[in-house]
Amino acid sequence: MGPRVSRSAWPGRVPRGAKPRATRRSPTSPDPRPGSRCSDSELKAEKDGVSDNESKVDSGVPEVPVPPDDTPEVLNKALSGLSSRWKNWWVRGILTLAMISFFFFIIYLGPMVLMMIVLCVQIKCFHEIITIGYSVYHSYDLPWFRTLSWYFLLCVNYFFYGETVTDYFFTLVQREEPLRILSKYHRFISFALYLTGFCMFVLSLVKKHYRLQFYMFGWTHVTLLIVVTQSHLIIHNLFEGMIWFIVPISCVICNDIMAYMFGFFFGRTPLIKLSPKKTWEGFIGGFFATIVFGIMLSYVMAGYRCFVCPVEFNNDSNSFQVDCEPSELFQLQDYTLPGVLESVTGWTTVRLYPFQIHSIALSSFASIVGPFGGFFASGFKRAFKIKDFANTIPGHGGIMDRFDCQYLMATFVNVYIASFIRGPNPSKLIQQLLALRPDQQLYIFNSLKAHLTEKGLLPAVEAAA
Numbered sequence: 001m002g003p004r005v006s007r008s009a010w011p012g013r014v015p016r017g018a019k020p021r022a023t024r025r026s027p028t029s030p031d032p033r034p035g036s037r038c039s040d041s042e043l044k045a046e047k048d049g050v051s052d053n054e055s056k057v058d059s060g061v062p063e064v065p066v067p068p069d070d071t072p073e074v075l076n077k078a079l080s081g082l083s084s085r086w087k088n089w090w091v092r093g094i095l096t097l098a099m100i101s102f103f104f105f106i107i108y109l110g111p112m113v114l115m116m117i118v119l120c121v122q123i124k125c126f127h128e129i130i131t132i133g134y135s136v137y138h139s140y141d142l143p144w145f146r147t148l149s150w151y152f153l154l155c156v157n158y159f160f161y162g163e164t165v166t167d168y169f170f171t172l173v174q175r176e177e178p179l180r181i182l183s184k185y186h187r188f189i190s191f192a193l194y195l196t197g198f199c200m201f202v203l204s205l206v207k208k209h210y211r212l213q214f215y216m217f218g219w220t221h222v223t224l225l226i227v228v229t230q231s232h233l234i235i236h237n238l239f240e241g242m243i244w245f246i247v248p249i250s251c252v253i254c255n256d257i258m259a260y261m262f263g264f265f266f267g268r269t270p271l272i273k274l275s276p277k278k279t280w281e282g283f284i285g286g287f288f289a290t291i292v293f294g295i296m297l298s299y300v301m302a303g304y305r306c307f308v309c310p311v312e313f314n315n316d317s318n319s320f321q322v323d324c325e326p327s328e329l330f331q332l333q334d335y336t337l338p339g340v341l342e343s344v345t346g347w348t349t350v351r352l353y354p355f356q357i358h359s360i361a362l363s364s365f366a367s368i369v370g371p372f373g374g375f376f377a378s379g380f381k382r383a384f385k386i387k388d389f390a391n392t393i394p395g396h397g398g399i400m401d402r403f404d405c406q407y408l409m410a411t412f413v414n415v416y417i418a419s420f421i422r423g424p425n426p427s428k429l430i431q432q433l434l435a436l437r438p439d440q441q442l443y444i445f446n447s448l449k450a451h452l453t454e455k456g457l458l459p460a461v462e463a464a465a
Contacts (some may be wrong), residue, residue: 034186073346095393096257099402103253111242111311112320115235119157122231126153126223133219143211144204149220151197156224160192160232168239169313171420174435230407233414240417242322243307243330247298247359248413251366252405254293259286259371274378278371287367294363295356300352302330329354329421358421365412366405373408377401 106117130149144398166173166183173179182189205213263282271278301307309324334349342348377400381387388397433441452458 010051018208043176092260096214099393103249104180111238111245111322114238114242114245115270118231118234118238121399121403122157122227123153124392124398125227125389125403128392128400129223129227130220132384132386132389133216133223143206144200145216146219148197148201148204149223151200152194152220152224153228155190155193155197156228158193159187160228162186164232164239168311170431170435171315172313175315187235208461226407228391230410234406234410237410237413237417238384239311240422241308241310242299243298243355244413244417246301246307247294248362248366248409249406250297251290251294251359252370252409253365254292255286255367255370256405258289258293262286262289272373278375283367283371287364290363290367291360294359294366298356298359299353301354311327329358358416361416362413366409369412370405370409373405377404410426 106113110123130146134146134149162182163186165179166186173183201213201217234245237248259278259282260280263277263279266281266285267277267279269280271274271280271283305324306322306325308326308330309322311320311322312324314317314321330353332351332353334351336349337345337347377389381389389400390398392398393402433444436444449458455458
């Protein structure tokens with residue numbers, strides 16, 4: 001047998017010697033009064049696939065209050081005659097169209113506005129997850145958890161955004177004296193900021209509650225890893241070209257919508273126990289619809305420089321610009337079709353952008369692996385017996401409910417670009433060389449000249465001159 005664990009160390013237990021609080025009946029447990037009927041929450045839990053054994057196992061987990069329904073009164077009145085199933089369908093549909101319209105609007109505003117929107121979404125997602133933890137943590141009246149959580153968010157964002165600015169806008173950083181100093185000591189400053197928060201956490205430790213405090217310390221850091229790191233990768237993808245930002249996000253949105261539509265009308269076979277409403281029909285239908293959507297969207301966007309060019313800083317105009325000569329990835333090429341497709345379509349060749357072939361990989365990931373981000377979020381919500389992370393968007397839940405798959409997709413896109421797309425960037429290397437001292441630049445020039453002469457790329461006469 002293993003060592004005995006103090007009961008007071010677990011969340012939901014009252015420390016010995018403290019006054020017990022009034023016990024609140026779990027919304028998923030039956031009413032203990034004789035002759036009473038099961039609560040609506042219990043019926044819903046059973047409907048969603050939460051077994052009695054699962055409820056018993058999780059009975060020691062603190063529960064988070066379910067936020068009230070904030071569906072606009074106008075929609076409630078307009079859809080009052082419909083069943084709850086169709087009412088939810090219309091609410092989700094109307095709000096989805098509104099969110100897509102807003103997405104198109106911020107794309108029109110350009111990459112810098114998109115970067116700020118990503119930051120706002122990151123902060124809101126962090127707030128929703130931390131609030132769940134705080135509802136458990138606050139019951140013990142322990143100090144500094146919320147303050148330290150937001151402080152660590154500030155530290156991590158300072159580190160990541162500082163790295164991004166230095167990497168992509170090196171010329172701008174080197175031109176301004178304050179930015180140059182901050183860039184030179186950026187990592188030391190970031191470490192000092194984090195170390196300050198670490199010491200504050202140690203000083204906040206309270207006797208008899210150490211385990212819970214370290215539990216919440218880990219909660220904060222895992223949240224930072226999931227939310228902040230992934231949003232940082234989204235911004236990296238955006239700076240590579242807006243097409244690397246828009247196509248993956250749009251594929252996830254398309255898959256979510258089409259899987260819901262196919263599942264709503266044709267779904268019969270359950271897909272996974274974590275999400276009982278997900279069906280194989282919706283999963284497969286969403287996959288094929290997303291592949292077609294990704295190829296079509298890529299064809300439309302690959303023809304515009306504003307979508308395919310990376311974000312760069314122009315020294316002459318002192319502004320950020322998105323203008324370049326498109327690479328071969330975004331130039332139409334002829335491809336010979338395999339014999340099977342040729343016999344079906346009757347075409348020998350097809351004219352495509354190479355990026356469209358890459359879009360098949362992106363949309364396949366969004367359809368097959370991307371939903372597991374949603375399954376992970378479903379497991380998290382079941383652990384705390386909540387339906388959504390928040391009620392920010394009626395019919396959809398919180399912001400995190402909409403972006404649970406996007407963060408996983410962002411990591412894949414960043415790894416995909418680094419593995420199969422990105423190569424050495426001559427303009428970035430030149431910017432870094434120009435920041436060196438004259439003697440260092442001369443040394444690199446002579447070394448490069450000797451190397452090119454040895455390879456036969458530079459005539460020996462010209463090298464001697």
